[in-house]
Amino acid sequence: MAAKSIISRPVYGTLSPQPGKHHLFIADAEGALAISDMAAKAPAGFFDGAEIDFIPGPDNKHVATLKALKPAQFHLAPSFASLLPRLKQTLGNAHMGLRLYLAGTEGLIGQAMQVALEAGIDHTSIQTEHRGSLARRMQCVHCKGITENVTTQPAACSHCGLLLLVRDHYSRRLAAFQGVCINAEDRSEIPPIEEAFP
Amino acid sequence: MGITFRKETFRDDFTFRNSPEHIRRFPFPFHEDAYMYAVNIEPHVVGPKGSVLENLIDVDEHYVAEMQDRALVLAEDPLRCQSLPHMTLAGWDLLELLMEQQALGYPEHFTLTRDGDRWRWINRPLGIDDTFTFGDTSTLPYGPMEYITRQSQGDFCILDQRDGNLWMDAGMVTTQADWSLDFDIGMNFFEWHAPVPLAHEKGIFTRALKFLTNIQQGKPARRLNWTMTINPRLDTSPENYHKWGPDRTTVTPENVGDKVHLRVELQSFWRLPRSNGIVFPIRCYLIKMDELVTQPKWARRLHRVIRDLPEELATYKGLTRYRPTLVEWLSKLDDGSATSPGFGPD
Numbered sequence: 001m002a003a004k005s006i007i008s009r010p011v012y013g014t015l016s017p018q019p020g021k022h023h024l025f026i027a028d029a030e031g032a033l034a035i036s037d038m039a040a041k042a043p044a045g046f047f048d049g050a051e052i053d054f055i056p057g058p059d060n061k062h063v064a065t066l067k068a069l070k071p072a073q074f075h076l077a078p079s080f081a082s083l084l085p086r087l088k089q090t091l092g093n094a095h096m097g098l099r100l101y102l103a104g105t106e107g108l109i110g111q112a113m114q115v116a117l118e119a120g121i122d123h124t125s126i127q128t129e130h131r132g133s134l135a136r137r138m139q140c141v142h143c144k145g146i147t148e149n150v151t152t153q154p155a156a157c158s159h160c161g162l163l164l165l166v167r168d169h170y171s172r173r174l175a176a177f178q179g180v181c182i183n184a185e186d187r188s189e190i191p192p193i194e195e196a197f198p
Numbered sequence: 199m200g201i202t203f204r205k206e207t208f209r210d211d212f213t214f215r216n217s218p219e220h221i222r223r224f225p226f227p228f229h230e231d232a233y234m235y236a237v238n239i240e241p242h243v244v245g246p247k248g249s250v251l252e253n254l255i256d257v258d259e260h261y262v263a264e265m266q267d268r269a270l271v272l273a274e275d276p277l278r279c280q281s282l283p284h285m286t287l288a289g290w291d292l293l294e295l296l297m298e299q300q301a302l303g304y305p306e307h308f309t310l311t312r313d314g315d316r317w318r319w320i321n322r323p324l325g326i327d328d329t330f331t332f333g334d335t336s337t338l339p340y341g342p343m344e345y346i347t348r349q350s351q352g353d354f355c356i357l358d359q360r361d362g363n364l365w366m367d368a369g370m371v372t373t374q375a376d377w378s379l380d381f382d383i384g385m386n387f388f389e390w391h392a393p394v395p396l397a398h399e400k401g402i403f404t405r406a407l408k409f410l411t412n413i414q415q416g417k418p419a420r421r422l423n424w425t426m427t428i429n430p431r432l433d434t435s436p437e438n439y440h441k442w443g444p445d446r447t448t449v450t451p452e453n454v455g456d457k458v459h460l461r462v463e464l465q466s467f468w469r470l471p472r473s474n475g476i477v478f479p480i481r482c483y484l485i486k487m488d489e490l491v492t493q494p495k496w497a498r499r500l501h502r503v504i505r506d507l508p509e510e511l512a513t514y515k516g517l518t519r520y521r522p523t524l525v526e527w528l529s530k531l532d533d534g535s536a537t538s539p540g541f542g543p544d
Contacts, residue, residue: 008385008392141378141436144277162440169393173384180436184443185519 005168012109012130017042018099021049024090025071026112028055028080030132031104032062038101038129039069047071051090053083055108057132080111087112091119101127107137107148110175123172134197138166139176146176153196154182166196200306203262203323209270214430214484220259221489225250226541227422227462231502233511235397239409242420242466250464253303254418255296256481257351262323264351264373264432271372271433272348277380278435279344281356281368288356288368289343290333291470292477296346321349343368352464352481355379357387359411359474366390367475373432373482376425376439376516395510410476413469420466425515426524427461430484449520454527455488458520460500487524491531493543498535501528 015038023046025035032054039047051073052066067074077083091098100116102109109128117123135149138157145159154163157179164179171178183189206213216224245251250258271278281289297319301310309320318329326349330337338345347354347370356368363386371379382390387407388398397403413419427434428445449457464481491497504517505525512518538544 006392007398008389139381141381142438142440144380167393169381171381171385174381178378178381178436181440181443184440185446186444 008170009168010106010110010128010170010172012128014038015101015103015127015129017046018127020097020099022095022098023047023050023101024094024098025050025052025054025101025103026083026087026108027052027066027102028104028108028132029057029062031102031108031129032056032066034103034129034131035101036062036065036069051075053077053087055080055083055104080108084115087115088119091116091121094119099127100125101129103129104131105133105135106130107135107175110137110170110172113172114175117172136166136197137176138164138179139171139174140164140179142181146174147179150177150179151195151197152193154191154193155179163190201257201259201261201304204259206260206263208263208267208430208432212429212431214260214263216485216489217259218492219248221485221492222543223249224485224490225422225462225464225483226460226490226493226496226499226543227424228499228503229539229541231499231537232506233503234508235400235402239406239419239421239467242418242468250481250483253299254466255299255303255350255479256464257300257304257307261351265324265349267432268348268370268372271435275435275437278372278437279347279370280379280383281341281343282384285343285356285358285368285473285475286335286341288358288470288473288475288477289341291472291475292354292356293342293346294332295468295470295477296350300350324349343370350479352479355478355480356470357410357476357478359476362411363387364407364410364476372435374435374480376434376436378436380437393514395514396508410467413467413476415469415471418466418468420464423463423465425461426517427459427484428457428520430459430486432482432484446516446519449523451523451527454520454524455491456486458487458524459484460487460490487527491528494531495537495544497528497531498533499537501525501532504528 015034027035047069050071052071053075054066055077056063102112113123113126116126135151138147138150140157140160142162143160145157147158150166154165157164162181163183165182167178169178182191208214242254250256297310300308307322311318315332317332320327335341353371353373354369355366357364358367365386366382369379388403391403431442434442462483466479468477470477512521
């Protein structure tokens, strides 16, 4: 779990079973383990009304672990982008009382929360647990392009190429950290690029 | 007698200047020889004639040029003006407030006449004479917030009040001191202030939020904030930081007086009647060092404030690179004698 820094930086918790009949889980990679850990504390029959949408990592791990929970619906998606249309429909059609659980990388949690906010779900009602990579989703404040899976500090914008300081300042609306040119005042200053968000 | 509006620029050749009368009325933000954050909020009431507080919404000699600069910024980057869908009513509230205040303070320049919902707005400095239906967005060339803030000096943030917090849900922000409306829109009071150092630990924002959520209609409040800017550039946005940032490397002992500007924000806070939102105008005043030091008290005091500023604040305000040059230059104008209490020049 990432260290706490400034107030706009999201703070994640530990998934816990919420009261209710309908539960939607969105997870990627190591996030599967947050679900299986939570399942150990869940009452019998908890997953009878649950849907799990899972984006496995490149090694395809944890699929069997999640299937073993026997959720009412289980969906494997190759990427968040491919999951998006389904997720929008599910949240758009959801009744009051649907419980949402997000687990995995910050990028996954942030993007799923962005869709949930657009569907009118209050962010404080959403269960989140960070697992796996600390890689960040970053918006370049200059060109507005989003760079996915940023692991270094500073990091180059994948759109305009400026070298950006990856700030802790975070926008839920954009599901992104802010990137600001690190050598704007003197472009000849090239700070060392270090692995900061492994 | 009306205001003589200056023809000047805030970019490229930077012809912005203050007239001698405007130097005297500059809202110098330091009441003592040191600076630290405080909840320096006070009632926004009318002040002395000839000061920037003579009217609650101040219009000055830079009005026309500032509005031209705003139009240039918006043409380059329309994202500087945004309003979330639930904020249209608050936009009408703001339109009413700014039209009333500008017409009240400067009748020779602005006239508002109302016949029920049919309103006629005359803005002589900008050559505008529009008749529209209050509340009907289709009768204006822009949304109500954009329409009136293209005709009003300063940035404007409209805050929605809910869940005991204030949410930055609309704004016109083209003269900002390095924060992005596009990034911060939709954030609550604590979130958009998150990057400010030291103040959270001092409980500043908790107390400020408590104060602001209790602001009543007809009883606005205000505070001053400040930073420094190289060249009289209004658009010091993070969006364009890679374009204006290099200015900070151009300060030399020879050009300090012309290039370095004190930038003061007169922030005011007003409850809006229909939407129950809060509008937060951030009015920016610039003064170059050569102009500021014509008032010896201000020269002495600014020297002491900048010299003794905590390092975190100097970094946050972006002064690090040129602070030594500035302090050295100002030190020659500080004979060590006492300064009188209060903001004003002697």
